Amino acid sequence: MPLVINDEYPEKLFRDDGKRLDGRDKTELRPIKMEVGVIENADGSAYLEWGNNKIYAAVYGPREVHPHHLAKPDSGILRVFYRMTTYSVFERKRPAPGRREKEISMVITDCLKPLLFLELYPGTSFEVFIEVMDADGGTRCAATTVAALALADAGIPMKSLVTAVAVGKIDNELVVDLSGIEDKAGQADLPCAITWFNEELSLLQFDGDMNLEEMEEFLSLAKSALSDIYEIQLAALKKKYIDIQEEVSGGNS
Amino acid sequence: MSFKDEEQRLKDDNQEEEAVNTEEDSDPDEFEDEETTRNLVVPGEILTTDTKTYLPGRGTILSQDRSKIISLNIGLKQTKKNYINVIPLRGFYTPRPGDKVLALVIDKNPVKYRCDINAKDDAILKPKNTMKRGRISRGMRGGPPDRDNSNAEMYDIGDILIAKIVSADRLNAPELTTVGKYLGKKNNGIVISIDPPKIPRVIGRDGSMIKNLKNLTKSTIFVTQNGRIWLKGEDIAHERLLIDAIRKIEREAHTVGLTDRMVDYIENEKKKRGLK
Numbered sequence: 001m002p003l004v005i006n007d008e009y010p011e012k013l014f015r016d017d018g019k020r021l022d023g024r025d026k027t028e029l030r031p032i033k034m035e036v037g038v039i040e041n042a043d044g045s046a047y048l049e050w051g052n053n054k055i056y057a058a059v060y061g062p063r064e065v066h067p068h069h070l071a072k073p074d075s076g077i078l079r080v081f082y083r084m085t086t087y088s089v090f091e092r093k094r095p096a097p098g099r100r101e102k103e104i105s106m107v108i109t110d111c112l113k114p115l116l117f118l119e120l121y122p123g124t125s126f127e128v129f130i131e132v133m134d135a136d137g138g139t140r141c142a143a144t145t146v147a148a149l150a151l152a153d154a155g156i157p158m159k160s161l162v163t164a165v166a167v168g169k170i171d172n173e174l175v176v177d178l179s180g181i182e183d184k185a186g187q188a189d190l191p192c193a194i195t196w197f198n199e200e201l202s203l204l205q206f207d208g209d210m211n212l213e214e215m216e217e218f219l220s221l222a223k224s225a226l227s228d229i230y231e232i233q234l235a236a237l238k239k240k241y242i243d244i245q246e247e248v249s250g251g252n253s
Numbered sequence: 254m255s256f257k258d259e260e261q262r263l264k265d266d267n268q269e270e271e272a273v274n275t276e277e278d279s280d281p282d283e284f285e286d287e288e289t290t291r292n293l294v295v296p297g298e299i300l301t302t303d304t305k306t307y308l309p310g311r312g313t314i315l316s317q318d319r320s321k322i323i324s325l326n327i328g329l330k331q332t333k334k335n336y337i338n339v340i341p342l343r344g345f346y347t348p349r350p351g352d353k354v355l356a357l358v359i360d361k362n363p364v365k366y367r368c369d370i371n372a373k374d375d376a377i378l379k380p381k382n383t384m385k386r387g388r389i390s391r392g393m394r395g396g397p398p399d400r401d402n403s404n405a406e407m408y409d410i411g412d413i414l415i416a417k418i419v420s421a422d423r424l425n426a427p428e429l430t431t432v433g434k435y436l437g438k439k440n441n442g443i444v445i446s447i448d449p450p451k452i453p454r455v456i457g458r459d460g461s462m463i464k465n466l467k468n469l470t471k472s473t474i475f476v477t478q479n480g481r482i483w484l485k486g487e488d489i490a491h492e493r494l495l496i497d498a499i500r501k502i503e504r505e506a507h508t509v510g511l512t513d514r515m516v517d518y519i520e521n522e523k524k525k526r527g528l529k
Contacts, residue, residue, distance in 0.1 A: 044343065062345065062373045073424075115296075122423055124373050152296050155343030155450065157325040159314065160297025196297045197316065197323060237295045237327060241342065241507050248508045 009185035013170040020182070022051075026175045029165075029225060034146070034236035036153040044154025046236075048146040051179060052136035055143055057150040061126035076121035080109040082143055084132040104140045111144050111193050111203040112151065115158040126156060137180035138166045141191050144203060145229065152237055161237075162202055163230045164193035167222045169210055174217055176225045190218055194226050292330035293507070299323055300330060300337050307332070312339030328450075329507055342507055346449040346479045348372045348421035353436070355444060355481035356429060358412045366408060368416070371446065371479040374426045378416065382430035383407050413439045415475060415483070435475070442473070442485035445496055447503045449480035454506040455499060462502070462512050469519045470495045494522055 013021060024030070030051030039045035042058035065071035082105040086093050097105075108130070116126065128150065130143045141164035148162040168178040170186035183189055188208025195202045210218070294300065301307050302321045309315045310333070312326045324330070326341040348354070348370065356368035356376060366378040384407070408414065414429075415436050421427035431437050447455070455476055456463050467474055472486035472495050482499060486492040498519055505511055523529075 043345070064373065120423070121373070152327055153343065155326060155341050155345065157312070158296045159325065160323070161295070234295055234298075238293050241293055241327075244505055245508050248505055248514070 009181065013182055013185060014173070020170075020175065020179075022179060024177075026173060027221060027225065029177045029228060030179065032229065032232050034149060034232055035239075036149055036237055037240050042150075042154075044150045044152070044156070046146045046149035046153055048142055048149070050138070050142045050145075051177075052134055053132070053139055053142045054134040055139065055146050056131045056133065057143070057146040058129045058131075059126065059147075059150045059154040059156070060129075061154070061156070062121045062124035063127070065123070065125040071123045071125070074119065074122055076116075076118040076124045076126060078109055078113055078116060078118060078126045078128070080105045080112065080128045080130065080147065082108060082130045082132070082140075084135060084139075088132050088135040104143070107140065107203055107205065108144050108147060111162060111164070112147060114195055114202060115148070115151070115160060115162060115197075117157055120157075126151075135180070137178050137183040138191065140164070140203075140205075141166050141193065144193050145233065149233055149237060153240075160195060160197035161230065161233055162193050162195050163226045163233060164191060164203060165222055165225045165229060166191040167218045167225070169208065169214065174214065174221060176221050188214075190215075190222075192219070192222050192226075194223070196230065293327075294324040294330045294339055295327050296325055297323055300339070307335050307337050310336035310338035312341055313337055341450045343448060344450045345373070346371050348376070348418050348427040348479070350418050350421055352418045352421075352478040354416055354418060354429070354479040355439075355475075355477045355483055356414045356416045358408050358410050358414065361408070361410055368414065368429060370416075370418075370427065370429075371449070371481060372427065376416070376418070376427040376429045378408075378414070378429040378431065380407070382419065382428070382432060385432055408438060413444055413483070415439060415477070439483055442483050443492055443496070444481055444483050445499065446481050447499065448506075449478070451503050451506040452476060452478060452480060454511065455482065455502050457512055462515065465512065465516055466495060466498060466519075469516065469523070470498070490526060490528055494519065494526065494528065497522065 015021065019025060033049040035047045037045060038047045039058045042060060044059040046057050048055045062076060065077060070077060082101050083097060084093050084101065086095050128147050130147055132139050144162060144164040151158055152161060165176065166178050167176050167190050168182065168186050169188040170182050178186060178189055188210045191203065191205050192201055193203035300313060300322045304319055304322060307322060309322045312324065312328060313322050314325055316323055322337055324339045326339050327343060328339040328341040331338045331340055354370045356370045358366050359369050360367035368376045368378055370376045414431055416429040416431050417433055417436055419428045419430050463474060463476060470486055470491045472484055472491055475483040484492060484495055486495055498515060501518060502511065502515060
């Protein structure tokens, strides 16, 4: 029997008990799991599960630029390849990179660039490959978060990590971390990313309608959510080494 | 069988002997302080806000408003005099003049060899840097130069060389030389690669780790700065043990008391594997 996917959106995005459709509070994040060093042959890699999103990121570099004409004589270049697998969404995604993927690759590149010291590596490229295995809303934020982890795991000098989250408006309520259905059926959607060394916004996109007061509120909501995700990022990055430390000290005593 | 072949063979034998005694020159203080080795930091972490007494050292940066020192790498925090350093745990090899590297010849033409040295650029080895100056062999009685043994034929594609970096900077491809002590082609042995930042740990304080490895497994090891290790043991079993040991060092590079633990590990493994 073929799987029939209902294309209609529900009328209400809140349940009767005031929670969201997946049982979350308004400012509650989906469960997040992160891991680094998952791809053996990459210089650095990370894996992220954020709700139903499943994303791998791999970093290579510094290495020679191909095609060579892209190389800059005075600085390195950062290239991000955001791709979705054909099975990551309900309707089969055509495998060729589309307009949306190119745009997201571009915004993630611009988001990560201020972290790196590209001017120290002229004529080289750092390449970040992000592969979305399963998508359920907010993949650009999740991809930015996991790309920063992979860069840190590769040992590339960087000023700090970057963390991203989407906030939005559904049924006239402000909520944090939109899921796929809320993203599509909601009124507004605002993905934003923060670089922690100067606490500045490195990515801000907006779709929908809201007024300026709501915008302020949005950003303060996002800030607290971002610090929560940042903690998870730090823990994931350190876990790889702390595990070995504990194993070794446990073996001795 | 010419005189030259004989000379070459003798030279190779000498090299083996010499390589045994090699204590690689490196930054000796890496991974040193026992209490600092536990301090794991990540990029962006604030190391100190006391910028009056401390200065940013290696792997760190002063924040824009000069109020704090932050880490650039995932690594171990180390305070030395009034400098705060971060010793990276992951990273890539950046060639520096004077480094000894294990190079793989990947291309050859009459004017240069191209070598893979595990850096972003391939290194260049010019034929003039493969021969001592003024040592063109002139036959028996000072005849004309021996044209048959052209310099370009000295190495082949796929050869493993121990080379020294003559010049390296951000822009140009590094240049190598194979003239010097311990330098030249390796005809036997095994080459393994590890993370370049963990090389100092394989050497240990004043070469203590590498001395232990050599004595306990009765093998010859040559550690180079670009993350490659050349090794040759008595037999394949000893070589396998040595490789396992080096992999263990790489994995546990950030833990304390590694040298003692490695000695125990090798002794145990030797008993388990039935080696002398």
